[in-house]
Amino acid sequence: MASPQALGSDNLAERDGELYYQAGFLDAAEADHALQVLQGEMAWDQEVVTIVGRRIQVPRLVAWHGDPEAIYRYSGLNHLPKPWTPTLHALRERVKTVSDLRFNSVLGNWYRTGEDSMGWHADQEKSLGANPWIASVSLGAERLFKLRHNSGKPSLELFLGHGSLLLMGGCLQHRWRHCLPKSRSVTGARINLTFRLIHPTE
Numbered sequence: 001m002a003s004p005q006a007l008g009s010d011n012l013a014e015r016d017g018e019l020y021y022q023a024g025f026l027d028a029a030e031a032d033h034a035l036q037v038l039q040g041e042m043a044w045d046q047e048v049v050t051i052v053g054r055r056i057q058v059p060r061l062v063a064w065h066g067d068p069e070a071i072y073r074y075s076g077l078n079h080l081p082k083p084w085t086p087t088l089h090a091l092r093e094r095v096k097t098v099s100d101l102r103f104n105s106v107l108g109n110w111y112r113t114g115e116d117s118m119g120w121h122a123d124q125e126k127s128l129g130a131n132p133w134i135a136s137v138s139l140g141a142e143r144l145f146k147l148r149h150n151s152g153k154p155s156l157e158l159f160l161g162h163g164s165l166l167l168m169g170g171c172l173q174h175r176w177r178h179c180l181p182k183s184r185s186v187t188g189a190r191i192n193l194t195f196r197l198i199h200p201t202e
Contacts, residue, residue, distance in 0.1 A: 017172025031163030035139040043082040060116040066105025070198040103195035114186030133169040135195040141188035
């Protein structure tokens, strides 16, 4: 069970889910260090997916780390976890301390410039469970994060800053979608870490 009070934040989702934001989860020095170290510590890959018969490169670099059994399938690809790095393990424990949530894996997305992006989607794969909690740690350039309810309204925009933590839970992934749009004004890199609990599936 999450402890949003520990984040000092109210639920930002108007309905159908839980969404909590903490700007100063890591201080500036901690966030700077994590951003620098993780660029070399994680197993980054340029993924290629097939959409309508066309093979295209994903507009960002991706890395998947976690416990050995945390195999994650999305976008038609099986992601076999690389081992936890010291920095990722420390961040996982830090997230657990403030949220009281357990995670066995983390998806890293490295947005090299504002031209890298993530389209509209929801994290609702069966392996994440019925109402998954996802903890999102942002490092680097501040980026706009958009959410919209599946009914069309309401919608929400957040600027995710360097060293921030975003907790998404309840039925949010089933009732809302989210994206990270391109931005011509952003030139710096951003690494986003989304900690997840993968459940075994047949």
